[in-house]
Amino acid sequence: MRYRVRHLTEYLYGAPVTLCYNMAHLLPRDTRNQRCLSRRILVNPTPVYQTEGQDYYGNPTFYFSVQEPHKRLAIDVECYFEIEQNDLSSQLTLHGLTCGELRQLLAQASTPELRMVKEYTLDSTHIHRAEALAEYARACFADDTPVLQASMDFTHKIFAEFAFDPAATSVSTPPEQVLKEKRGVCQDFAHLAIACIRSLGFPARYMSGYLETLPPPGQEKLVGADASHAWFAIFIPDLGWVEFDPTNDLMPNEQHIVTAWGRDYADVTPLQGVIFDGGDSQALNVSVDVQRV
Template sequence: MRYRIRHETRFTYATPVRFARCNLRLKPILWSGQTLVDHDLSVEPNGELTLARADASLANVTRLVIPDAVTRLKIVSTAHVDVERGVPFPSPDDPDVATVARLARASRDVSANGPTNYLFASPMVELSPEIADWCAQELDPGRSIMDAAIGLAQRIQREFDYDPDATHTATRPAEAFAHRHGVCQDFAQVMIAGLRAHGIPAAYASGYLRTIPPPGEARLVGADATHAWVLVWCGPQRGWEGVDPTNGIWMAGDHIVIAIGRDYSEIAPIDGVFLGTGAQTMTVSVDVAPEEELALGG
């Protein structure tokens, strides 16, 4: 399936901003099951775009500098991505939770996608005893890692309320967990905290869901915005599998990975600084649709 992605971000400043510098993580990465066909970034008014090196995450980072005073800024990212990824099926050969934890501790793979990088606390994900205890019901040491991963995701989907007004991008997992509400970022980071507390490597995936579902299927929560879910390391043979606690499903053909890190702070789609004295407002719109549907729609 080839998807067309359009991600538009608009900033409006109350007073002229004399200088702005942003990190843009909007270009999809190369990941299992997906191939980037093309990508384009446009900025109004014109800014200086340069490629930057990602440090602690799997991300394509572009540095944007606006050297002149502005009161508005529009950033548009467009891409075409081919996705061929089915729903993963459990296998009798899948290791149990205890075995995965043991193998993760023994791993010497310190590459960007090695399990060692995703075992411990990170800037936004502390290892909470309360979250660990709550997750223990699904993460029984003798349970298959695949069953445990989807079981925990579905429990979060059942017991947490999706409420876009309840949290913000700086909300910590412990707060979202205490109130049992939040958005995809919160649900992903709660799940990550629980998995890591039990020795299971877990990464934060940022990306998109298709805007319009196939006929007869329910629309997934998180479409029309940047979405977030979890990658769980399931041992050296199976590797990383994605699971979406907002919707209680596996990452499959409707998910497009943009960046992967230890938590949201490492791979926010846009972050940076500006020099100014007034407030700013930001609006984001995302549209993800299969090319064939766009062609049929004219």
């Protein structure tokens, strides 16, 4: 399957910004079943300096600096992807590594790969382990349950027990509050899942990208109506990082496009930086369009 993704980010400031430095996580990355065919990024006003790089997690980064007064900043990214079907969901009943066996492997950490993934069992900016979080997931991750099946069961548990509510949370809402109120958005559900899994001692990471949405039968797809999306992945030896989407109760496949991953949202913020001046107010507009080609 091939896709064209356009992500337009626009900031409107109450007063001119005289200088800004920014880093963006908006460029695509290649994965085992995803390949970027082409990409371009346009910034308005034109930066005096710009360069591409990679962060600690291997995510593509784009740095730029605008040094002329401006009340509007626009970052327009267009990418073309090719995604192959992921057949990991067919292994749910075939891969038998249990949660107890994974705990033992992590405790021994006898390979460099296992030692490296233990970083994803620790606290991070938005995610802190807690007994209440471990308790919420413990029944799913019993020692004799295969890890793949446990992860799918836990994904379904979040999907069934939580309501999608964009007004209920903010970027900084902690997972324990999400657990208490049972409401949130995809970022909250990903953070909650990761926090619970880490609280049980397993490695889990945050996945950021896009999700193709399809219009109701007989209706046209609206330009810009798609959205950035978040889900999680758990590390399973022999399989690597296996992804799950609790917002939609499934294992991501052709309709999920990955841009970045890290410990939590703070590692993959789409745009972050420093501005000088700009007044007391600013407005953010984001438009995302995912189109099959």
